[in-house]
Amino acid sequence: MIRRLLPAVLLVALSGCGFHLRERITVPTQFGAVRVVSVDRYSPLAESLAQSLERGGANVARDGSEGAVLDILAEQWGDTPISVDQLGRSQEFSLRYAVIFELRRADGTVVVPRQTIELARDYVSNPVSSIGTEGEREILARELRREMAASVLRRIDAVFKAGVATGSGSQPAAAAPGSTGG
Numbered sequence: 001m002i003r004r005l006l007p008a009v010l011l012v013a014l015s016g017c018g019f020h021l022r023e024r025i026t027v028p029t030q031f032g033a034v035r036v037v038s039v040d041r042y043s044p045l046a047e048s049l050a051q052s053l054e055r056g057g058a059n060v061a062r063d064g065s066e067g068a069v070l071d072i073l074a075e076q077w078g079d080t081p082i083s084v085d086q087l088g089r090s091q092e093f094s095l096r097y098a099v100i101f102e103l104r105r106a107d108g109t110v111v112v113p114r115q116t117i118e119l120a121r122d123y124v125s126n127p128v129s130s131i132g133t134e135g136e137r138e139i140l141a142r143e144l145r146r147e148m149a150a151s152v153l154r155r156i157d158a159v160f161k162a163g164v165a166t167g168s169g170s171q172p173a174a175a176a177p178g179s180t181g182g
Contacts, residue, residue, distance in 0.1 A: 033067030048149040074100040097144040
């Protein structure tokens with residue numbers, strides 16, 4: 001009896017707390033191809049955004065062809081010490097990643113105005129034994145890039161869902177950024 005009621009109780013509890021899965025990211029179809037451009041020609045974030053758009057079915061232009069432009073205007077990384085030991089050596093850092101972007105139509109009109117997203121993660125660095133510290137930082141950097149790509153696509157999606165960029169009559173196409181809810 002309890003085994004049968006437990007799933008129902010859990011389902012009611014989850015729906016009551018406001019938890020729900022995130023919807024798919026939408027990309028407008030009226031733009032045609034979308035080109036991802038970055039100040040850094042070899043930007044891992046630009047490549048990740050292009051892959052996420054492609055996985056979602058968007059037409060991604062890899063060359064200088066016409067189409068909408070998702071422009072990564074700036075990417076900035078920073079390590080800030082947040083705690084020190086008794087000798088003044090940094091033990092804990094905050095890894096910060098900030099990106100400025102905008103989305104323009106092929107004719108240059110701004111669809112999603114310039115926006116900044118900043119993400120941060122804290123990590124511990126033993127000043128005496130630094131084995132593994134760089135590895136941990138690199139893992140965090142990859143994770144922040146993945147989260148940043150999803151955040152940029154969610155910002156664009158929010159503009160289109162609000163009807164600001166697409167108007168009331170157009171239907172966007174679904175695109176999955178490669179991440180789940182949040």
